[in-house]
């Protein structure tokens with residue numbers, strides 16, 4: 001493992017190898033679950049040192065090896081790997097800078113959730129699983145050009161208490177303390193969008209009260225967290 005930098009604050013090789021494997025596995029899981037079409041979706045994870053293991057741009061996840069995943073520094077400069085990082089990397093590095101609590105991000109253009117994003121509508125919290133995994137309705141951020149740091153600013157504006165945000169006319173981002181948590185939140189968001197559409201068609205109204213959403217989220221954190 002040869003780093004393309006002279007900085008001394010480098011991530012440990014074992015940590016990088018572990019994250020490369022888990023980020024690629026999360027992408028394959030999202031691909032198999034129908035959340036990602038082709039290369040329209042990705043994941044990334046931050047190391048203890050603040051570097052980011054990210055998926056490369058325009059590559060088939062099924063033929064990639066974990067070691068092919070590039071590593072960038074907090075400014076988005078590639079420090080490891082030969083493949084060009086995802087074009088959406090500047091948005092991810094900015095998100096990590098703005099939200100130190102986030103360790104991993106998943107990003108998809110999954111169909112139903114993206115339909116809500118294109119309509120500029122949040123996904124209501126009518127499904128208990130969404131309240132648990134995300135912490136409330138999924139808000140929609142104002143439009144920003146894909147991959148830009150400005151789009152990260154728009155995401156953070158609406159993401160105060162939730163782990164998922166819709167990107168207007170674009171797709172979805174989910175956060176987590178691990179890449180597995182972020183990618184499974186992406187699955188729950190797409191499922192919640194589909195359920196919300198049926199709920200609308202049936203003339204449903206109301207949702208889970210905020211107090212109950214908070215209680216469900218707490219139960220989830222106690223069950224799955226590191227407490």
Ligand SMILES: [Zn+2]
Pocket residue numbers: 088107108109146170171
């Ligand atoms: Zn995108």
